[in-house]
Amino acid sequence: MPTALDWLRRRPLLAYALLAALLIALPFLVGAGLGRGWVRVLDFVLLYVMLAIGLNIVVGYAGLLDLGYIAFYALGAYLFAWLASPHFGLHLPFWLVLPIGATLAGIFGALLGAPTLRLRGDYLAIVTLGFGEIIRIFMNNLNAPVNITNGPQGINLIDPIRLGDFSLASPVSLFGLQFHQPHLYYYLFLALTLATVFVALRLQDSRIGRAWAAIREDEVAAAAMGIDTRNIKLLAFAMGAAFGGLAGGLFASFQGFISPESFNLMESIMILCMIVLGGMGNIPGVVVGAVLLTVLPEALRHLGDWQRAVLGHVAVDPNDLRMLLFGLAMVVMMLYRPAGLLPSRQRQREFAAEDGVAEQEQASLYDSKA
Amino acid sequence: MEALLSVDRVGKRFGGLAALDNVSLAVRAGEVYGLIGPNGAGKTTLFNCMTGLYTVSAGAIRLAGKAIHDAKPHRIVKLGFARTFQNIRLFANMTALENVMVGRHICTRTGVLGAVLRGPASRAEERASRTRAQELLAFVGLAGRGGGLAGHLPYGAQRRLEIARALATEPRLLALDEPVAGMNPSERRDMAELFLKLRDAGVTLLLIEHDVKLVMGLCDRVAVLDYGRKIAEGTPGEVRRDPAVIEAYLGGEA
DSSP, X not given: OHHHHHHHHTOHHHHHHHHHHHHHHHHHHXXXXXXXXXXXXXXXXXXXXXXXXXXXXXXXXXXXXOSOTHHHHHHHHHHHHHHEETTTTEEOOHHHHHHHHHHHHHHHHHHHHHHHTTOOHHHHHHHHHHHHHHHHHHHHHTTSSSOSSOGGGOBOOOOOOEETTEETTSOEEETTEEEOHHHHHHHHHHHHHHHHHHHHHHHHTSHHHHHHHHHHHOHHHHHHTTOOHHHHHHHHHHHXXXXXXXXXXXXHHHHSOBOGXXXXXXXXXXXXXXXXXXXXXXXXXXXXXXXXXXXXXHHHTTHHHHHHHHHXXXXXXXXXXXXXXXXXXXXXXXXHOTTOSSOOHHHHHHHTOHHHHHHHHHHHHHHHHO | OOEEEEEEEXXXXXXXXXXXXXXXXXXXXXXXXXXXXXXTSSHHHHHHHHTTSSOOSEEEEEETTEEOTTSXXXXXXXXXXXXXXXXXXXXXXXXXXXXXXXHGGGGOOOOHHHHHHOOHHHHHHHHHHHHHHHHHHHHTTOTTOTTSBGGGSOHHHHXXXXXXXXXXXXXXXXXXXXTTTTOOHHHHHHHHHHHHHHHHTTOEEEEEOSOHHHHHHHOSEEEEEETTEEEEEEOHHXXXXXXXXXXXXXXXXX
């Protein structure tokens, strides 16, 4: 209803209050309507929003295609597991482990960025893809001679987020409502997701964000403006990776268990898809993309039940069908909304730039003629 | 008088081809210096050597006494030497104002923390940046057009925007690579006016041009390149009478 939206737009305070109320009530609405399992899905939605926003800094803002992003998620998760689980017998508090994880991931982001600075487009994508796989394979094999990662079995019994006697893992009763573990994590994740959205938005509209956009548009011209393209690219890699590391630490403590298979290439690609589907470079778009691509696959898990209800038997494996529908959705999207569901102003122009291209061609014609 | 930019016996080879051979020239502070020569004479090559896109094979380039021939492009800009491009290289999908604000990068210092927290200092800096960018747009004759997309501006305005963007780095020396290419005579006159206005504002100009008439009318001194060598240097009057120049470049025209 556009009229209702317009009405709200003129009352931003009310709109924000309604949004806040909705976000606070959401786990209970979802829990009551769809079952407690969906509250967990909600938690994962928030983790993926954080990841997508982090990757968007690298891909959407700075234009550097990174196919190994999940490696930073893995680093954050493993660091949390090492510093807060019986695996090494360390139980450091989360407020120490999470920043360390984000910092470590950021450092690795810069380390990955450094040798790949000269690469662009496809070549960069291939190197980052390799990096993602290397991290996963390391995690899979670093159980001998010294057991660091516990190999494919992964690390178990990771500490929940805990402050004094209060743990997010044990249910709490408040105002007559039962807050279970997924509910409690939801509020933590929500706060941190809002923080990452805030940081990403502020960065975009700043000197740094403009420098990223400039190297995305034309690296040579950006350097001619005095922008140190090396440092500013490394900064994009490090910032994006730090967001990934933070999300990884949260994931580890939420699940209580991590293993290398959670960090495969498909995950990197999924996060990239969230950005592309939602609208590269545009935070609302990225959030929408992350929500859709986390919720839809969960909803499609019930394809088997639906087939049984309609056909009386399962004709196509629900998992295959899920991927098929997903692929189809991506193809349709690229055909009809190539700039994403909610494209940024900039991407919109790029994709609608037939006249722009004509102008550019005209310009180069002028130059060669003169 | 101390030269602002001195090019000292510079050579540049691409494989077996000597694009520049033993080229020396000196641009003095406050003047308009023209670099002309026929197609393929090595003008743009020299230009790219000076601005750090190419590394020289021999010789040295100094800006106010500091060697810049080994420096990265962004370092050279920081030393006060800005440039435009022969094929306009604007950030086409950013607005005109944003383009100029990118040029403010080196004159500002807000980091990640400042950008996120947006304290009074970074807010003031952002405001100052915007104001300066608007001033520069007005200076080049694009007042009120900052909100439009750079790529959608007409050709002549794009050239002007590129100049405004380069000026945003507050250069002492501004090098323009064929800034009037593809313009009609009245647009060329307007651009020439802008160049004089720039000189009067205290910016030393290095002009690389095909348009001999414009260069001769505008420049204090001119150097002529041919086949990678400097064949003449002097005031427009001297150069115009130079037999080597007439032979190589101006032909029967002079």
